[in-house]
Amino acid sequence: MISVWQALYQNKEFVNGVNLSQMITYTLLSSLIGSFSRSMIAYTMANQVRDGTVGNELVKPLSYKWLHVSQEIGSNLFFTLIITLPVMILMFILYGIDIPTGPLEFILFLVSVFLGLIMAWTLNFIFGIFAFWLKTPEYVSFFTFACMTLFAGSIVPLWFYPDWLRSIATALPFRFVTFEPMAIYLGQYSLTESFQIIFIQIVWCIALYAVEKLLWHGVQRHLVIQGG
Amino acid sequence: MAYIEVNDLVKDYKIYDKPKGFFNVAKSIFVRTYHTKRAVDHITFSIEQGEVVGYIGPNGAGKSTTIKMLSGILMPTEGQISVNGREPWKDRKQNSLHMGVVFGQRSQLFWDLPVEDTFDLFRKIYKVEEHKFKQNVEFYVELLDMKEFLHQPVRQLSLGQKMRANIAVALLHDPDIVYLDEPTIGLDVVAKNKIRNFIRTVNEEKHTTVILTTHDMDDIEIICKRLIMIDHGKKLYDGTLSDFKRSYKGESVVSIEFESDEEYVMPEGTYPFSILKRDGAKYLFRYDRDKTTPAEVAYLVSKNRPIVDMGMQETDIEYIVRSMYEGKAE
Numbered sequence: 001m002i003s004v005w006q007a008l009y010q011n012k013e014f015v016n017g018v019n020l021s022q023m024i025t026y027t028l029l030s031s032l033i034g035s036f037s038r039s040m041i042a043y044t045m046a047n048q049v050r051d052g053t054v055g056n057e058l059v060k061p062l063s064y065k066w067l068h069v070s071q072e073i074g075s076n077l078f079f080t081l082i083i084t085l086p087v088m089i090l091m092f093i094l095y096g097i098d099i100p101t102g103p104l105e106f107i108l109f110l111v112s113v114f115l116g117l118i119m120a121w122t123l124n125f126i127f128g129i130f131a132f133w134l135k136t137p138e139y140v141s142f143f144t145f146a147c148m149t150l151f152a153g154s155i156v157p158l159w160f161y162p163d164w165l166r167s168i169a170t171a172l173p174f175r176f177v178t179f180e181p182m183a184i185y186l187g188q189y190s191l192t193e194s195f196q197i198i199f200i201q202i203v204w205c206i207a208l209y210a211v212e213k214l215l216w217h218g219v220q221r222h223l224v225i226q227g228g
Numbered sequence: 229m230a231y232i233e234v235n236d237l238v239k240d241y242k243i244y245d246k247p248k249g250f251f252n253v254a255k256s257i258f259v260r261t262y263h264t265k266r267a268v269d270h271i272t273f274s275i276e277q278g279e280v281v282g283y284i285g286p287n288g289a290g291k292s293t294t295i296k297m298l299s300g301i302l303m304p305t306e307g308q309i310s311v312n313g314r315e316p317w318k319d320r321k322q323n324s325l326h327m328g329v330v331f332g333q334r335s336q337l338f339w340d341l342p343v344e345d346t347f348d349l350f351r352k353i354y355k356v357e358e359h360k361f362k363q364n365v366e367f368y369v370e371l372l373d374m375k376e377f378l379h380q381p382v383r384q385l386s387l388g389q390k391m392r393a394n395i396a397v398a399l400l401h402d403p404d405i406v407y408l409d410e411p412t413i414g415l416d417v418v419a420k421n422k423i424r425n426f427i428r429t430v431n432e433e434k435h436t437t438v439i440l441t442t443h444d445m446d447d448i449e450i451i452c453k454r455l456i457m458i459d460h461g462k463k464l465y466d467g468t469l470s471d472f473k474r475s476y477k478g479e480s481v482v483s484i485e486f487e488s489d490e491e492y493v494m495p496e497g498t499y500p501f502s503i504l505k506r507d508g509a510k511y512l513f514r515y516d517r518d519k520t521t522p523a524e525v526a527y528l529v530s531k532n533r534p535i536v537d538m539g540m541q542e543t544d545i546e547y548i549v550r551s552m553y554e555g556k557a558e
Contacts, residue, residue, distance in 0.1 A: 054335055055331070056331070058301040058320065059299050060324055221303055
């Protein structure tokens with residue numbers, strides 16, 4: 001990915017107001033966020049619905065969402081520490097990473113990443129809920145993955161999107177998972193703008209939480225535990 | 229108020245019709261037709277704390293559906309359920325803290341974890357006190373004879389070992405009630421007996437309420453004092469096991485094998501039994517359960533011809549249940 005950006009940047013210093021070292025930083029850090037927000041929730045849930053093991057989970061005094069989210073955090077943490085972080089360090093030595101403009105920006109970045117992760121998990125859980133109706137794992141997880149990659153800008157930042165695609169991505173919540181925290185990190189926003197982003201993230205968190213609760217309530221009514 | 233009160237319980241499943249042909253499949257994306265299947269049809273019963281109830285019925289009778297509603301993972305279509313004053317579906321988490329469930333066809337254990345670790349995990353899930361936990365683990369390991377495989381990962385266990393571990397896990401937190409959905413399915417006689425004795429002991433010592441579904445009538449005979457029988461979602465019988473046996477009068481079958489395979493001819497006179505089927509030297513005799521016993525049939529037959537073997541086709545209760553299932557299906 002870094003080589004691709006290097007090739008693309010060969011004759012230019014800035015493209016859409018972003019330079020090469022910023023792009024490298026973006027690629028590296030966004031894959032770090034990506035490896036942490038990576039989620040199989042939708043897939044796991046869909047599978048559990050399909051073979052009926054969801055019943056096994058629901059007879060325990062646990063929140064179904066937190067059961068999955070904590071499993072996810074566990075496996076992502078492992079993945080991040082064992083695989084992503086060593087690669088990161090190697091890349092850091094080879095290419096170097098831009099340091100954020102100031103400590104406040106860095107703190108805002110962390111806050112934004114944290115909110116982004118909450119959004120990512122909620123979104124994944126919401127997609128998982130659809131599995132209760134569709135009862136098929138493949139499409140749900142494929143769709144989730146596609147949304148997360150395309151609209152979150154985890155591979156190509158939204159700056160480089162054509163206008164029409166960018167306006168779709170702007171209307172959707174996914175960009176707050178990877179793209180917006182990275183933009184804060186790279187100093188693309190003023191402090192006021194950064195605070196605005198965080199505010200919007202909080203609003204999205206609340207809205208998504210409400211959607212999730214509503215859907216979950218609906219699912220409980222329609223829940224069918226298959227097999228046996 | 230009884231521990232469990234079920235009142236006029238109904239559960240409907242929507243079954244979507246699977247269309248045939250490309251055009252109809254394409255159409256079904258937009259308009260899906262379905263019919264409803266009533267799995268549980270106006271069932272009412274109540275169960276007191278400490279009772280052991282056998283919940284039986286043929287496949288697809290609605291047993292598991294009832295259990296799922298009682299355990300709070302399915303919402304009833306109509307009617308009320310109250311378990312210890314709680315509505316299981318609305319109060320799923322609280323309800324599940326006080327119950328244990330074993331689905332015989334589905335393991336609660338973690339495939340790669342040793343049984344011991346699974347216990348520990350469940351201790352945390354149900355927030356069981358350390359002291360109580362240790363006591364229970366010791367008690368169950370002893371009773372269910374689990375010492376030898378406690379350290380093995382679940383994937384290496386036999387079906388019987390897994391089932392024992394599952395039952396222990398479901399009882400770790402001393403639930404008020406335990407739902408056992410076919411806990412002896414696919415097990416050998418020894419393993420079945422271990423489990424039956426265990427359930428009885430737990431019920432006696434801890435006063436745990438037990439609801440048990442099974443197709444093995446020996447389970448019922450050994451463990452349960454009360455029987456609820458359903459079919460097609462409707463309740464057919466609810467009462468004690470002994471009343472159940474007594475209330476049913478009818479015919480039963482005994483098999484008798486003669487020494488030689490010459491044809492057996494019924495002697496002159498009236499007898500309370502008749503030939504049902506012949507297979508070489510082996511005969512099946514039908515007899516009236518009110519008038520005679522299998523021993524008497526064998527005695528009368530053996531007066532004319534030496535016999536080498538005789539056998540009951542099934543236990544009493546099995547026969548009753550089967551004729552009730554079949555009678556209902558006609």
